[in-house]
Amino acid sequence: MKGMVFDLEEFAVYDGPGIRCAVFLKGCPLRCEWCHNPEGLSPLPQRVVTQSLCAHCGQCRAVCPTPQGCTACGACVPGCPQGCIRIAGQLTEHEEVAARIRRVAPLLAMNGGGVTFTGGEALMQSDFVLAVRRALPDVHACIETCGYAPKEDFLRVCREMDLVILDIKLVDTALHKRYTGADNALILANLEALKASGIPFRVRIPLIPTVNDTQENLEATAKLLTDAPQLEKVELLPYHRAAGGKYASLGMAYRPSFPENIPPRADVEIFAKYGIKAGIL
Amino acid sequence: MSNLDQERSYLQSGAHRARRRELSPQRWQELSARIQTPSLTLPRRAALRLRLFLEEETIVRRPGERIPCWRTLISFPDLYAPGEKEGLQAGHYIHEQGRVCNISSDWEGALRDGLLPRRDRLCALLAQKEGDADYLTSAIACIDAVLAYADRYEWQGLSHAVRHGARTYEEALQAFRMLHFCLWASNVYHNTVGRFDQFMFPYYQADMEAGRLTPEDAQALTEEFFLSFNRDSDLYSGMQQGDNGQSLMLGGCDAQGNCAVNALTGICLTASLRNRCIDPKINLRVTRDTPLELFERCTALTRQGLGFPQYANDDVVIPALIRWGYAPEDARNYTVAACWEFIVPGTAMDIPNIGAVSLAKAVRDAIAAHLKDSPDYDTLFARVKAELTARADTLEASVKPLWMEPAPYQSVLMCDYSHDISQGAKYNNYGIHGTGFADAVDQLCAVKKYVFEQKTLCPDALLAALAQNFEGAAPLLHLLREDAPKLGRDTECLPIADALLDAFAGSWEGRKNERSGIFRPGTGSAMYYLWHAKDLGALSDGHRAGEVLCANLSPSLLVRDAGPLSVIQAMARPGLPRVMNGGPLTLELHDTVFQNQEGMTKVAQLVRSFIQLGGHQLQLNAVDRDTLLDAQAHPEAHRNLIVRVWGWSGHFVQLDKAYQDQIIARTSYTI
Numbered sequence: 001m002k003g004m005v006f007d008l009e010e011f012a013v014y015d016g017p018g019i020r021c022a023v024f025l026k027g028c029p030l031r032c033e034w035c036h037n038p039e040g041l042s043p044l045p046q047r048v049v050t051q052s053l054c055a056h057c058g059q060c061r062a063v064c065p066t067p068q069g070c071t072a073c074g075a076c077v078p079g080c081p082q083g084c085i086r087i088a089g090q091l092t093e094h095e096e097v098a099a100r101i102r103r104v105a106p107l108l109a110m111n112g113g114g115v116t117f118t119g120g121e122a123l124m125q126s127d128f129v130l131a132v133r134r135a136l137p138d139v140h141a142c143i144e145t146c147g148y149a150p151k152e153d154f155l156r157v158c159r160e161m162d163l164v165i166l167d168i169k170l171v172d173t174a175l176h177k178r179y180t181g182a183d184n185a186l187i188l189a190n191l192e193a194l195k196a197s198g199i200p201f202r203v204r205i206p207l208i209p210t211v212n213d214t215q216e217n218l219e220a221t222a223k224l225l226t227d228a229p230q231l232e233k234v235e236l237l238p239y240h241r242a243a244g245g246k247y248a249s250l251g252m253a254y255r256p257s258f259p260e261n262i263p264p265r266a267d268v269e270i271f272a273k274y275g276i277k278a279g280i281l
Numbered sequence: 282m283s284n285l286d287q288e289r290s291y292l293q294s295g296a297h298r299a300r301r302r303e304l305s306p307q308r309w310q311e312l313s314a315r316i317q318t319p320s321l322t323l324p325r326r327a328a329l330r331l332r333l334f335l336e337e338e339t340i341v342r343r344p345g346e347r348i349p350c351w352r353t354l355i356s357f358p359d360l361y362a363p364g365e366k367e368g369l370q371a372g373h374y375i376h377e378q379g380r381v382c383n384i385s386s387d388w389e390g391a392l393r394d395g396l397l398p399r400r401d402r403l404c405a406l407l408a409q410k411e412g413d414a415d416y417l418t419s420a421i422a423c424i425d426a427v428l429a430y431a432d433r434y435e436w437q438g439l440s441h442a443v444r445h446g447a448r449t450y451e452e453a454l455q456a457f458r459m460l461h462f463c464l465w466a467s468n469v470y471h472n473t474v475g476r477f478d479q480f481m482f483p484y485y486q487a488d489m490e491a492g493r494l495t496p497e498d499a500q501a502l503t504e505e506f507f508l509s510f511n512r513d514s515d516l517y518s519g520m521q522q523g524d525n526g527q528s529l530m531l532g533g534c535d536a537q538g539n540c541a542v543n544a545l546t547g548i549c550l551t552a553s554l555r556n557r558c559i560d561p562k563i564n565l566r567v568t569r570d571t572p573l574e575l576f577e578r579c580t581a582l583t584r585q586g587l588g589f590p591q592y593a594n595d596d597v598v599i600p601a602l603i604r605w606g607y608a609p610e611d612a613r614n615y616t617v618a619a620c621w622e623f624i625v626p627g628t629a630m631d632i633p634n635i636g637a638v639s640l641a642k643a644v645r646d647a648i649a650a651h652l653k654d655s656p657d658y659d660t661l662f663a664r665v666k667a668e669l670t671a672r673a674d675t676l677e678a679s680v681k682p683l684w685m686e687p688a689p690y691q692s693v694l695m696c697d698y699s700h701d702i703s704q705g706a707k708y709n710n711y712g713i714h715g716t717g718f719a720d721a722v723d724q725l726c727a728v729k730k731y732v733f734e735q736k737t738l739c740p741d742a743l744l745a746a747l748a749q750n751f752e753g754a755a756p757l758l759h760l761l762r763e764d765a766p767k768l769g770r771d772t773e774c775l776p777i778a779d780a781l782l783d784a785f786a787g788s789w790e791g792r793k794n795e796r797s798g799i800f801r802p803g804t805g806s807a808m809y810y811l812w813h814a815k816d817l818g819a820l821s822d823g824h825r826a827g828e829v830l831c832a833n834l835s836p837s838l839l840v841r842d843a844g845p846l847s848v849i850q851a852m853a854r855p856g857l858p859r860v861m862n863g864g865p866l867t868l869e870l871h872d873t874v875f876q877n878q879e880g881m882t883k884v885a886q887l888v889r890s891f892i893q894l895g896g897h898q899l900q901l902n903a904v905d906r907d908t909l910l911d912a913q914a915h916p917e918a919h920r921n922l923i924v925r926v927w928g929w930s931g932h933f934v935q936l937d938k939a940y941q942d943q944i945i946a947r948t949s950y951t952i
Contacts, residue, residue, distance in 0.1 A: 083759065279879075
């Protein structure tokens, strides 16, 4: 079967144990203000223009079949003399993705790694994720997810993974809704389901200055995790100012409402207090 | 601030340069006249020049310093009267500056025995009229000049060490500095440091056992010693600032092949980490069994962005050198020349960079001339082989007769010092770089796929597009740049890569140079990645005229999405042993992967994997592309930004723009 893939990274070092390949799947149900992978948001292909290379020669407009609006058809890509246009998001056969990973699988295994499905939100293409995963039965597999998916889908995929990395961004429902555009009830319910499932998991918190790096939020998160023996650790991901770097090439604007300049508070002690292993990525 | 911190900031400030001077025009004239005395032979002139240079030098002392020698003379007269050199060199092949370079001395013997036993033996040979009297007399005079200069320091330990051999680690460091400084003064260049942790270990060990030295003091001494390489290095410029050959090798095995990593190995890594200076450039010999912990320590060094250590794999280098005729104990003692060429200290007068073959151009020319009349890919590839052979014929014929300036002082520091090293040594092999390997492979892959297999591209259309530099052929350019198979990304390139490596190796196999040495092809590019790109024109892989080639053994710069795992798998070719002159896989990793211990461990694992796959040599850069771009725009804000260039590290802002651009382009396949 086919999935909408926007990248395959070969040396992912912060997406699970060992040296890993990360499969980036397009489409996400959340709209986190700090998202650093804007090409992962829409489930559809998108045109990406590297602005620094563009000579504004107009060749792309000359060949465009739909000047009234871009459909990411890709007609302009081969015609660009600067080679600065690409289409993010390609319908890819699951076997093609699996083949690329299989090629380096010995290296992944030698170094305690494997494959990680991420995005976007990988669960938006759960059948595809499972198809790739089943084509690689001997490869350590991991999913990185925001947890915003129907519980059945969530568990169905998680059960076939060796490790789940679940984002818990904000515990407060109102704040979650404000900063990610969605309610977190589903996510917190899935966390409970994951805890009950016995599947090994990690929790990841992107630390956004003033948004969720508060004592209150971190403490609330820690409390949710005290009764999960198969929780490997909590990973804190401090916000990086480069997050907005890709927006312009997609014709999008990056407008965070939080103060970007303040380094987020990365307090692992709060978790230690609750007997939870935590580290900063 | 500690004494060492003060020295570090003193050097960084450049304040020491205020002590430098140029000779007055009158003094220059006087000295020139003495050195260039027509009746003196070149070896005698070289000895006299060294003596006068050292006599003219000012002894500089810094409070509390334990390592001698600061160069104060910016320049000094040459051996030749105007026009004389041209006459001597006429009709000869001149390698670079025409001087001995890119070799490593017998530091082990020189530090152990001092110079007096060598002097005695030279005197005995002279008395017995064995050998060239001119050389012997000059070599003795060089020794006397160096001893006299050392004595001006009035450090008893130093004077003893250079005469009779070092007794302590401190004396050994002082003696090394003195002897090495005098090498630069004697006008040879790219004289490498060699296997420092091996030849220094006996002194360190004896001091520790006798309780004369604490680990802290050994660390501080080593750091001060390492700093001393940066006192004068700006005066020793090669192709670009930073290309000065002060390369140092760590680790590896002993003469019997046993692991020889020792306490000094770690002390040196820490010293380099703390100093944050370009020199000495650190290399590390590893094997498939090297513990991950050592790779991790080295990764910490990589993280600080100096572009080293560079790794060499004993598992593949040593057997390859033995196959080329090096004695096993010599092969096991290998080190690197200025960049990455594998050489043997003390016994070799190899010229590991005597020439270069543009593999990219050879393939281009074969395609241009024979694509139309080749019925199949194999026929075309046979033409490529013929091109390589023709280039080897031309290059072989062009590097003789070799002329090299006598170097009596450098000769004194070799294992066999009975004759001038410029005349040759136990090993006299020539190294040949192969430039643009990936670009060559990619051209062949594209032609094979689209012209011969799919038959979707007709030879005329391709050749016309190449002639027009792809003007008006944007879709074809896109196909070749973006969709065509690329080495480092697509496995279908690997058989072609193997065949090309084999053909390159075969084109040199069995040839002998005029010194009875062999030719050693390699995967290095040095500055040829720019030079060979100049008149290259457009290539069948979508390379446009004027674009630079890949450095060393790396994917083409056109590849944007080659992951590091595919790259290391692609570059660990089984055919490497036949092209073992040296030339590393150059990987650029984004500096974010180094941000914590987890990332560092994984980088160390990546390096180890390349070694375990049978890769021969690897250099890693931690690069932040934005920083490089900013440094290009605002050099004043990035004076201390250091990057790996081709086999050495240099200050980014001091590089010519073409080199800066190539490094920025290389970051395109960072993760």
